[in-house]
Amino acid sequence: MKENQNRRIAVFGATGSIGTQTLDVINQLGGFDITVLTAGSKWQSLAELALKWKPRCVAIGDPSKKNELKNAIFGSGIKVYAGKDADAHVAESEEYDLCLNGLVGVAGLMPSYHALSRGIDLALANKESLVLAGDLLNSIAKKTNSKILPVDSEHSAILQCLQGEQKSEVRRLILTASGGPFRKWPLEKIRNATKEAALNHPTWSMGPKITIDSATLMNKGLEIIEAYHLFKIPIEKIDVRIHPVSVVHSMVEFVDGSFKAQLGVPDMRIPIEHALFFPTHREMKLRDDDPADWPPLEFSKVEDGRYPCLDLAYKALSIGGTATAVLNGADEAAVAGFLNGRLKFGEISETIEKTLDTHNVAEADNIEEIKSADSWGRDYTETLISELR
Ligand code: NAD
Ligand code: MG
Numbered sequence: 001m002k003e004n005q006n007r008r009i010a011v012f013g014a015t016g017s018i019g020t021q022t023l024d025v026i027n028q029l030g031g032f033d034i035t036v037l038t039a040g041s042k043w044q045s046l047a048e049l050a051l052k053w054k055p056r057c058v059a060i061g062d063p064s065k066k067n068e069l070k071n072a073i074f075g076s077g078i079k080v081y082a083g084k085d086a087d088a089h090v091a092e093s094e095e096y097d098l099c100l101n102g103l104v105g106v107a108g109l110m111p112s113y114h115a116l117s118r119g120i121d122l123a124l125a126n127k128e129s130l131v132l133a134g135d136l137l138n139s140i141a142k143k144t145n146s147k148i149l150p151v152d153s154e155h156s157a158i159l160q161c162l163q164g165e166q167k168s169e170v171r172r173l174i175l176t177a178s179g180g181p182f183r184k185w186p187l188e189k190i191r192n193a194t195k196e197a198a199l200n201h202p203t204w205s206m207g208p209k210i211t212i213d214s215a216t217l218m219n220k221g222l223e224i225i226e227a228y229h230l231f232k233i234p235i236e237k238i239d240v241r242i243h244p245v246s247v248v249h250s251m252v253e254f255v256d257g258s259f260k261a262q263l264g265v266p267d268m269r270i271p272i273e274h275a276l277f278f279p280t281h282r283e284m285k286l287r288d289d290d291p292a293d294w295p296p297l298e299f300s301k302v303e304d305g306r307y308p309c310l311d312l313a314y315k316a317l318s319i320g321g322t323a324t325a326v327l328n329g330a331d332e333a334a335v336a337g338f339l340n341g342r343l344k345f346g347e348i349s350e351t352i353e354k355t356l357d358t359h360n361v362a363e364a365d366n367i368e369e370i371k372s373a374d375s376w377g378r379d380y381t382e383t384l385i386s387e388l389r
Pocket of ligand 2: 154223
């Protein structure tokens, strides 16, 4: 490719929080031709984006929205794919040089798998891909010489802190966590917390699944698994500290006691930009920012017993094999159960734990095994939910 030629990018989950912020970054900075845009069911938003960005194709997960989408972009020459496997199909067959995966949950697995299998770099927001299949995706990336570039703010921070450093000199990675909206609630009140309270994240504005995961701290648990695979650091060297204002995005402690951290106001467009243009930083005008205006930077240890989901993620990672895929399926089902009013907040961790404890762990060395472990976790959790109410 010539020096100044645009790269072709496929944006999976283009209508979501990460997807729209990615398009905003590309709008500001250019550098990419968008060849693929996808969404789950929001056909109007996808049609608007398609007419603006003129990709070669669009994909919509919900097959019942195919005709509306087709009619809305009629005459544009843009191909339309629809259905559960549409994202996987375009990831496998369409032309692009970088995959931005902003899908939520297991829906993101196959686009990650196909992009890396084709030797295409992956800018990854969909942490679930690594939770489900970290070992497999790493081995594919190694074989095809492709890169996984983190979009998640904590992992973008760690990647930046590790630039020019030796991994053997790392004492530990410290992921920061806001602590969610229930950080100071009395423990007995958290069990019955409402959906509105759980969706009220103190610092970040994100999609509903990750927002609930942030309230239980399962999000941080998934991020520990993500960090383990991205940086190939043993689990004992990955720690979490509560940092409510989310200014320090994460840090690395080195063996001599020196710490490096990456800081900034919470805005996902910064880690998105860094993943798109890695290893460079491009000039962006987000706002005037000055450390003098930042709130005091406080840190605390995770309080025992407050966030059982975090312990479950550590447990699944130490079990290994298909345990983390089961954790993912169970978490998606439990979060959906909570959001549609069938589970209490406190029952999210309880159902996931029962599911994890019931699972017969197997090797997670092929994609079918991984998908079926995820489905088993999801189905078993759904059965537990129906037994409850
Ligand atoms: P979101 O719910 O806002 O967006 C998800 C996108 O995926 C939407 O475009 C939706 O239409 C699409 N989608 C959902 N289900 C689908 C399906 N079954 N098939 C096809 N498409 C489907 O979610 P988000 O907050 O943007 O999060 C996306 C990913 O990025 C998640 O893995 C999340 O953990 C991660 N992440 C998000 C943030 C953030 O600030 N939002 C930060 C860090 C990491
Ligand atoms: Mg994060």
